[in-house]
Amino acid sequence: MKKVIFLLLDGARCDILNTLLTQDELPNLKGLISNGSYVEATSVFPSTTGPAYSPFLIGRFPGHVNLPGIRWFNKSSYSRNKFGYESHRSYVGLESKFFNQDLKKAYKTIFELIPNSVSIFNEMTRGLKAYRDLTKYSKIFYKLSSHFTGSSSIDKAAFNKLEKSLKRNNIFHFCCLYGIDSKSHLVGSDSAEVVKLYKEFDTSLGKLIANLKLNKSYDDTLILISSDHGHSNTSKHFDLVNFIQSKGKSVFHYPMIHQKIYKDFDAAVMVSGNSMAHIYLKNGDSWSHPYVQNDHNNIINGLLLHDAIDIVLSKNLKGGVNIISRNGKAIVKDQESSIYYQPLENDPFNYSLPEGHYTYNDILERTFNTTYPDSLTQILQLFNSNRCGDIVVSASNGWDLRDKFEYPEHKSSHGSLMAQHMKVPLISNRKITSKAIARTVDVFPTILDFLNISAVNKIDGQSLNIY
Ligand SMILES: [Zn+2]
Secondary structure, eight states: OOEEEEEEETTOOHHHHHHHHHTTOOHHHHHHHHHSEEEEEEOOSSOSTTGGGHHHHHSSOGGGGTOOOSEEEOHHHHHHOTTSTTSEEESSSGGGGGHHHHSOTTSOOHHHHOSSEEEESOSOOTTOOGGGBTTTTTHHHHHHHHHHHOOOHHHHHHHHHHHHHHTTTOOEEEEEEOHHHHHHHHHOTTSHHHHHHHHHHHHHHHHHHHHHHHTTOGGGEEEEEEOSOOOEEOOEEOOHHHHHHHTTOOEEOTTOGGGGGTOOOSEEEEEETBTEEEEEEOBTTBTTSOOOGGGGHHHHHHHHTSTTEEEEEEEOTTSSEEEEESSOEEEEEEOSSSEEEEEEESOTTOOOOOSEEEOHHHHHHHHTTSSSTTHHHHHHHHHTSTTSOSEEEEEOTTEESOOTTOSSOOSEEBOSSSHHHHEEEEEESSOBOSOSEEEGGGHHHHHHHHTTOOOOSOOSOOOOOBO
8 A cells, every 4th residue: 555654854954964964874864865866945935834834735835825924914804803813823822723724725735635644743734634633632742842942852752653653554644853943943953962863863764664664565655855944043133023113113013912902003023934024014094005115115225224134025016026135126926827027226136037937947947056046936926925914024144033022042043035944855765757956845746646646726836756
């Protein structure tokens, strides 16, 4: 019986994996790759846990399933009823219970398509029967412990659950390993303590492979190992809320959301992964009036004066997105089957792409080895969400966008458009023949293809040819 095991090594960095593989420090992974494959893939914007799971589990970019960040604000819902449950969200905390119902209903999750699925330490579980969510009750305890102390017991618990599940007739196993991400935030993503976790993963992987071989099921099993984002060390914190307040705005933000009981706001700031944030601006006296960039040029120009801000994106009235960095300005527009890119003053990403129409594959290939892989695709998918900010900022290397309310202090962050956050490994025990680069959104159709199951709705990825 064919099986799929998907191991999500949350926050794993390609460069650390590559170094450890070269030094023969990950013998089990190296053995798996020698008969299989290792390609690098791009994740999504924001490159952060939650939104970056939608490619794997729904086959769509997060903006297309209306999940533009781990925190978001909805201007039109807030204008109708600021106490309504659709007006704003943070999946960090109590509101995480809304996670599954916030996803667009039109798209099936992989759990709805593969009934014999199980999930371990994952929140995106729509369509999964309660008893198939193997950590439904224990995940809060393990995740809090991992978040605050960097404990890696969550990964040992995950592998224990997985081993037990493999003894039953389950077909698809989605297993999240949070240890590397949690520890990276606490002590820095290239610290010795984090590197040790890559090696512990390799040991657990070795046991898993040995068991599959012992049970003669290895040859029928597709193992996929990937990540939802990378990491880069952070030493400086820029308080974006303070900055917007300094422009004379009253700012709605987490965790101070109770202030809406007695206060009116004219801006909202929602940070994701700490290196990306949405900024929402009230136009005049109503949240329902459309945003006009010219009214807020002082904010955009002010943001770019600060070293913390790398890229500023802003809705334009003609349906595109204005891109501004210290390198230049450009406009990008979604033209259904193609992307129209128009550099205006130099090129904000230093792509050297002339003005013109590009396919989504062109963009991936032509930008993959730059500082900002696949950014044009990612900007458009994000702004497709009606919960996206009027302005979106991507932080500079070494900086994050939260200070006062971030505990414990983050020593490493993710969420931005930078390659360090956007590039992830995509490893399989089978050969991938179609291409040397991929997107994480290609994983979903690849799994379905392997199991001979059809996707029933539009998806954003393409199946990788595996054999
Ligand atoms: Zn993280």
